[in-house]
Amino acid sequence: MRRQLMGEFDFIARHFRPLAGRGAMELRNDGATMSLPEGGELVLSSDTMVEGLHFLPDDPPYTVAQKLLRCNLSDLAAMGSRPQHYMLNVSVPSGRHYNEDWFTRFAAGLAADQKQYDISLLGGDTTGSPSPLMLNVTILGSVRQGEALRRDGAQPGDGVWVTGSLGRAALGLQVRLGKLNGGKTSLVEAYRVPTPRIGLSLYGIVSAAMDISDGLLQDCGHIAEESGVGITLFEEELPFAPEVMAHMETHREMILLGGDDYELLMTCPVTQEAALQAHCKEHDVPLTKVGTVREGRGVAMLDKQRRPINFSRTGWQHF
Amino acid sequence: MRRQLMGEFDFIARHFRPLAGRGAMELRNDGATMSLPEGGELVLSSDTMVEGLHFLPDDPPYTVAQKLLRCNLSDLAAMGSRPQHYMLNVSVPSGRHYNEDWFTRFAAGLAADQKQYDISLLGGDTTGSPSPLMLNVTILGSVRQGEALRRDGAQPGDGVWVTGSLGRAALGLQVRLGKLNGGKTSLVEAYRVPTPRIGLSLYGIVSAAMDISDGLLQDCGHIAEESGVGITLFEEELPFAPEVMAHMETHREMILLGGDDYELLMTCPVTQEAALQAHCKEHDVPLTKVGTVREGRGVAMLDKQRRPINFSRTGWQHF
Numbered sequence: 096m097r098r099q100l101m102g103e104f105d106f107i108a109r110h111f112r113p114l115a116g117r118g119a120m121e122l123r124n125d126g127a128t129m130s131l132p133e134g135g136e137l138v139l140s141s142d143t144m145v146e147g148l149h150f151l152p153d154d155p156p157y158t159v160a161q162k163l164l165r166c167n168l169s170d171l172a173a174m175g176s177r178p179q180h181y182m183l184n185v186s187v188p189s190g191r192h193y194n195e196d197w198f199t200r201f202a203a204g205l206a207a208d209q210k211q212y213d214i215s216l217l218g219g220d221t222t223g224s225p226s227p228l229m230l231n232v233t234i235l236g237s238v239r240q241g242e243a244l245r246r247d248g249a250q251p252g253d254g255v256w257v258t259g260s261l262g263r264a265a266l267g268l269q270v271r272l273g274k275l276n277g278g279k280t281s282l283v284e285a286y287r288v289p290t291p292r293i294g295l296s297l298y299g300i301v302s303a304a305m306d307i308s309d310g311l312l313q314d315c316g317h318i319a320e321e322s323g324v325g326i327t328l329f330e331e332e333l334p335f336a337p338e339v340m341a342h343m344e345t346h347r348e349m350i351l352l353g354g355d356d357y358e359l360l361m362t363c364p365v366t367q368e369a370a371l372q373a374h375c376k377e378h379d380v381p382l383t384k385v386g387t388v389r390e391g392r393g394v395a396m397l398d399k400q401r402r403p404i405n406f407s408r409t410g411w412q413h414f
Numbered sequence: 415m416r417r418q419l420m421g422e423f424d425f426i427a428r429h430f431r432p433l434a435g436r437g438a439m440e441l442r443n444d445g446a447t448m449s450l451p452e453g454g455e456l457v458l459s460s461d462t463m464v465e466g467l468h469f470l471p472d473d474p475p476y477t478v479a480q481k482l483l484r485c486n487l488s489d490l491a492a493m494g495s496r497p498q499h500y501m502l503n504v505s506v507p508s509g510r511h512y513n514e515d516w517f518t519r520f521a522a523g524l525a526a527d528q529k530q531y532d533i534s535l536l537g538g539d540t541t542g543s544p545s546p547l548m549l550n551v552t553i554l555g556s557v558r559q560g561e562a563l564r565r566d567g568a569q570p571g572d573g574v575w576v577t578g579s580l581g582r583a584a585l586g587l588q589v590r591l592g593k594l595n596g597g598k599t600s601l602v603e604a605y606r607v608p609t610p611r612i613g614l615s616l617y618g619i620v621s622a623a624m625d626i627s628d629g630l631l632q633d634c635g636h637i638a639e640e641s642g643v644g645i646t647l648f649e650e651e652l653p654f655a656p657e658v659m660a661h662m663e664t665h666r667e668m669i670l671l672g673g674d675d676y677e678l679l680m681t682c683p684v685t686q687e688a689a690l691q692a693h694c695k696e697h698d699v700p701l702t703k704v705g706t707v708r709e710g711r712g713v714a715m716l717d718k719q720r721r722p723i724n725f726s727r728t729g730w731q732h733f
Contacts, residue, residue, distance in 0.1 A: 118455075120564065123640050125489040125624055126459030126553075128562050131450055136437075140445030141501045141552065143541045170444040182460045184503075184550055222462045226545030231503055233460065233552045234445075243447050245439065305444055321442050 107221060110202040116180060116215020127218035129180055135237040140170035142234075146227040151271060156197045158287040159230070160204030166308070167234035168212055168291035169357040173306040175244040175298050176236035180217040184231040186224035193228050212293060244297060244304040249322035249362035253302050255386035256361045256371065258292050261311060262339040264355035266346065275346070279338045289357035295378055300370050301361040310354040312406065315386070315394040318362060325391035331399045334383040348406055351396065362388050426540060429521040435499060435534020446537035448499055454556040459489035461553075465546040470590060475516045477606040478549070479523030485627070486553035487531055487610035488676040492625040494563040494617050495555035499536040503550040505543035512547050531612060563616060563623040568641035568681035572621050574705035575680045575690065577611050580630060581658040583674035585665065594665070598657045608676035614697055619689050620680040629673040631725065634705070634713040637681060644710035650718045653702040667725055670715065681707050 107122055115121055118128045131137055144150055144166070150159050164181065171178050183205075187193050209215055217235065267286030270278035297304060303322055307314050311333070315326045330351065335343070339350055363371045368384075375382040396404045426441055434440055437447045450456055463469055463485070469478050483500065490497050502524075506512050528534055536554065586605025589597035616623060622641055626633045630652070634645045649670065654662070658669055682690050687703075694701040715723045 123636075124562075124565055125492040126457050126495070126562075128493075128557070129456040129458065130559070131456070137448040137450070137456060137554075138445050139448065139501060139537060139552075139554075141503055141538050143503050143505055143539055143548075143550070145505060145541055145543060147544050148542055173444040174447075176445070182458060182552055184460055184462050186462055186464060186548060218458060219460050220462055222464055223467055224464060224546065224548075225466050227543065229462075229505060229543070229548055231462070231550055233458075233501055235456075235458075238447070240449070243443075243445075246443055317442075 106198070110198045111183065111216060114202065114205055114209060114216040116217060118180065119215065119217045122218060129217060129235060131237050134240055136240050136243070138171060138174050138176035138236045138238050138243055140167055140174070140234050141231065142166045142170065143229060143231040145229055152192070154287065156201040157204035160201045161208050161288050163230050163232050164205065164208045164212070165289045165291045166357065167232045168293055169289065169306040169308070171234055171236045172292045172295070173244060173304050173359060174238065175242060175296065175304070176238040178212055178214045178234060178236040178293060180215055180235045182217055182233040182235070183219035185219070186222045186229040188224045188226055188228055242298040244301065246303050246305050246318050247321040248302040249318050249324050249388045250302055250364065251324055251388055251390045253362040253364050253388040254368060254384045255315065255326055255328065255388060256363055256382060256384050257307065257311070257334065257358050258375065258380050258382055259290065259356070259358040260334040260336045260339070260381065261307070261356050261358065262335055262350040262353045264289065265349055265353045266339060266342055268355065269346070269349065275342065278342070281338055286355060289355065291357055292359045292380060295374060295380065297361065297371070297374065300367045300374065301363045303362045305360055307353065307356040307358045307360050310352045311360065312352055312394055312396060314360050318360065319392065319394055325389045326386055326394045327389055328386035328394065328396040330396055330404065332383065332385045334381065351404070352406060352408065425517070429517045430502065430535060433521065433524055433528060433535040435536060437499065438534070438536045441537060448536060448554060450556050453559055455559050457490060457493050457495035457555045457557050457562055459486055459493070459553050460550065461485045461489065462548060462550040464548055471511070473606065475520035476523035479520045480527050480607050482549050482551050483524065483527045483531070484608045484610045485676065486551045487612055488608065488625040488627070490553055490555045491611045491614070492563060492623050492678060493557065494561060494615065494623070495557040497531055497533045497553060497555040497612060499534055499554045501536055501552040501554070502538035504538070505541045505548040507543045507545055507547055561617040563620065565622050565624050565637050566640040567621040568637050568643050568707045569621055569683065570643055570707055570709045572681040572683050572707040573687060573703045574634065574645055574647065574707060575682055575701055575703050576626065576630070576653065576677050577694065577699050577701055578609065578675070578677040579653040579655045579658070579700065580626070580675050580677065581654055581669040581672045583608065584668055584672045585658060585661060587674065588665070588668065594661065597661070600657055605674060608674065610676055611678045611699060614693060614699065616680065616690070616693065619686045619693065620682045622681045624679055626675040626677045626679050627673065629671045630679065631671055631713055631715060633679050637679065638711065638713055644708045645705055645713045646708055647705035647713065647715040649715055649723065651702065651704045653700065670723070671725060671727065
């Protein structure tokens, strides 16, 4: 930590020192240390959340903290890694509502999820920001040497599987923006507090994995491209909750393209399907087969009549 | 990596994929992996640079990249760690001059320092930014288990030592801001491209270490506080280059308080002074004894008449 804000030491001591874990040296040094289990390798991922782009200024600080950690935890889940620690970087605009009270509630959200996911804060820094609040986490976990899940192993004939249900977060954002009448608060909750699928052990079962953050279609595109295959999805197989189905007529494209789900997207050889289903059942994780991997390129989604759906866009976009 | 910018994949492929090292999986996965040497533990540090606060919009992108890496490398140096990899997070404002050309030169600066310090890019993310350009690096290195240098080991009677020379970066910033007439361009260079003191092996020799980023006085304060001691510095012992001495009459306080030096600040028992001097000489690192650790609290700087100097501030401040 360096180049501290005015009063940064007190600020860190008050809000973040109670979150510091083993190796963090109470956030009092230039950096931190971390050990790995014997035979393990480190898995890292990093995600930034920008006020106005990834969260709204009036989102509850408690859930902003949870989403920040959970988006990162979801990346580790997608790599089959057990989370251990995280680094936190915060850039705070002055003269706004990001004050003592805001950070007290933000730290409470971090603390709750540290407990839930058995992780601790290792270090980071705090700076000013000329305009938006910027929050960045680098999450650190471990996996047995060579056993990190990857995106590039999908083979023609594999099934395409997703955990949980889709579309709730995308609709939840619309509710938040005042653009969806009659949307349930559970949709907003899904947008604010995703459920990372930490704790599964899918190495040797699935052939490729990633998390769904940009939307099913776009993220299938990543697996297809990295694996050199094509993917066909079936609309009628997609898992949607009733509060999502209620908006299907008016918001079909938004629901199908989704985004922000933070569910796992996997491809699995037919020979391993039973193992995948048994493992997810054991861990109480809902699982649905939504498509197949084929030779070729690209991703197609077929409607109930097995006709390709033409979308006006492919997934979540920033600007 | 998730929630990509429009065209982020191409952007990453063009600029950052060539920088990716072993474990980065060509930046194509949700995260990255990293192994540690046998018996090693991970050392991490993270620093954010914000446009307008830590660099100026018209600073050369090549040196912005170098400074970003070197500030982080300096944190590893302060912990006695060998650097291996880094994570890079970039938040880019749209409609500004941070375009293709800017990032080509930025990536060239990263590439040059990757070569110089034998490190490689491991992952990160790219987002938009409503206003300033934000650059964040988490640097990753290793150290033998338990041998990370810390700030809290200074003992009364130890000497206080610094590497290199001080004050050039602080004056360099003034030159950049048009507030220092007759300042040499070497001062600006020192501000833009610090020299992290990577490569020394000081475990068992020094009793405490950190890097000087906020200024000698303020950073001595950190060691004093963490170690529960007082520190006395002697103005006449401080190492200043001739181009700094030239401004001593007009800018004494700015020079003495400094900031942005990224030199090592160490305390060393008298019994280890010969070892410290021999080690630094072997590595061609200039070394100067500038003070002593005493019982008590706080930091005092004495002038040539051994009178305490009263400063109007203690060091570098953000706002």
